[in-house]
Amino acid sequence: MAKSDTLKNSHKIYYVQNPNRMVAVLQIYLDIIWLLNFLVDLLLLSLTGIILKRKVKKFRLLLGAFIASLYVFFLFSPFDWFAINPLVKSVYSIVIILATFGFYRFKLFFQAWLTFFFVNFAVGGGLLGLHFFFRN
Secondary structure (H helix, E strand, O other): OOOOOOOOOOOOOEEEEEOOEEEEEOOOHHHHHHHHHHHHHHHHHHHOOOOOOOOOHHHHHHHHHHHOOOOHHHHHHHHHHOOOOOOHHHHHHHHHHHHHHHHOOOOHHHHHHHHHHHHHHHHHHHHHHHHHHHOO
């Protein structure tokens, strides 16, 4: 039978008795992580469209966010070594931008791609700053 401890940040770790040693198992809800990632990707792509002052159809925005959110499944699969490669990340972001904004001219595409990175770094930096500001 497994016993559980509650950590300081309210994660539950279950200790499973293995014949050789005690093993800690962390329970992860991948559907919740995917949904949260989908909503954050939708927000980031929307902010990119707002900064670029481009009208993006809702379907394309949802498609881009869906494609972007599929990246989570790579991180929890045996192909995680492939997903963390910077070249793969760059190509994946190009696919996200193509799905969301399309390709009309190289200049517009490159502008959307760089703006997408700027928005990601700005929001990520802001969230990291808030995390350390409100940390106990």
